[in-house]
Amino acid sequence: MIIAKSQKDMEKMRAVGELIAEVRETLREMVAPGISTLELNVEAEKMMRAAGSIPTFIGYAPHGMVAFPYAICASANEQIVHGFSTETPLMDGDIISLDMACTLDGFVGDTAITVPVGSVSDELKDLIRVTEECLQLGIAQCRPNKRVGDIGAVIQEHAEKHGYGIVRDYTGHGIGRKMHEAPQIPNYGRAGTREKIRAGYCFAIEPMLNIGTPETKVLGDGWTVITADGKPSAHAEHTIAITPEGPEILTLTKGQKQALMAEIAEIASA
Numbered sequence: 609m610i611i612a613k614s615q616k617d618m619e620k621m622r623a624v625g626e627l628i629a630e631v632r633e634t635l636r637e638m639v640a641p642g643i644s645t646l647e648l649n650v651e652a653e654k655m656m657r658a659a660g661s662i663p664t665f666i667g668y669a670p671h672g673m674v675a676f677p678y679a680i681c682a683s684a685n686e687q688i689v690h691g692f693s694t695e696t697p698l699m700d701g702d703i704i705s706l707d708m709a710c711t712l713d714g715f716v717g718d719t720a721i722t723v724p725v726g727s728v729s730d731e732l733k734d735l736i737r738v739t740e741e742c743l744q745l746g747i748a749q750c751r752p753n754k755r756v757g758d759i760g761a762v763i764q765e766h767a768e769k770h771g772y773g774i775v776r777d778y779t780g781h782g783i784g785r786k787m788h789e790a791p792q793i794p795n796y797g798r799a800g801t802r803e804k805i806r807a808g809y810c811f812a813i814e815p816m817l818n819i820g821t822p823e824t825k826v827l828g829d830g831w832t833v834i835t836a837d838g839k840p841s842a843h844a845e846h847t848i849a850i851t852p853e854g855p856e857i858l859t860l861t862k863g864q865k866q867a868l869m870a871e872i873a874e875i876a877s878a
């Protein structure tokens with residue numbers, strides 16, 4: 609069953625969304641050659657706890673899996689998702705995907721970005737750009753009376769148009785009091801199929817695009833997911849709410865929301 613949020617729940621989803629977005633933007637600024645993902649993890653956990661929230665990923669153990677040990681998932685290069693933080697410094701030319709979630713006042717916000725480390729190849733820049741475009745296109749489908757299949761259909765079409773493999777083994781999801789609620793939101797599929805989207809739903813939309821094959825493998829740590837062919841992968845995620853007017857991105861910082869409103873005001877006055 610998909611849980612529709614009350615107005616009061618929605619305020620809490622906004623609050624946690626803004627908080628996790630602040631963490632994400634802080635980490636984005638920190639990424640540079642020489643920094644380790646363990647340092648990023650420490651900063652993320654510190655920020656989450658200082659704001660009175662709980663790092664949702666720590667201890668997360670679905671279906672008898674080993675408990676996830678970190679506040680963020682840090683997945684470099686050929687790693688797709690669920691990577692462990694390490695002391696290994698990031699190197700110029702790497703890409704690093706940072707996925708993070710926290711729970712504030714009983715509600716979860718979940719977001720991910722892929723960040724270039726130093727100067728990266730045009731091939732990797734394109735991969736990151738198209739992944740973000742897929743996220744935006746998917747979000748644009750999130751309005752009342754559309755269907756969950758509409759989201760996957762536009763994401764898959766855009767990714768494949770650019771020659772990328774769209775990961776099928778991991779999906780977006782409903783979100784609220786739990787990080788993973790119904791429905792599953794695949795990044796592929798057919799328009800007009802699956803559950804109807806209604807106002808009050810909250811979704812985490814999170815396309816994962818591979819330069820090569822969409823096939824995945826899990827490393828011996830039980831968590832880290834890599835591409836089957838060892839080629840790079842990128843990931844982007846927002847938590848969004850469906851309002852009667854359409855999608856509202858919850859995982860934006862105050863500053864990002866203000867910039868967006870200024871942009872809209874400028875368009876309106878032109």
Ligand code: MG
Pocket residue numbers: 718780781812814845
């Ligand atoms: Mg997620």
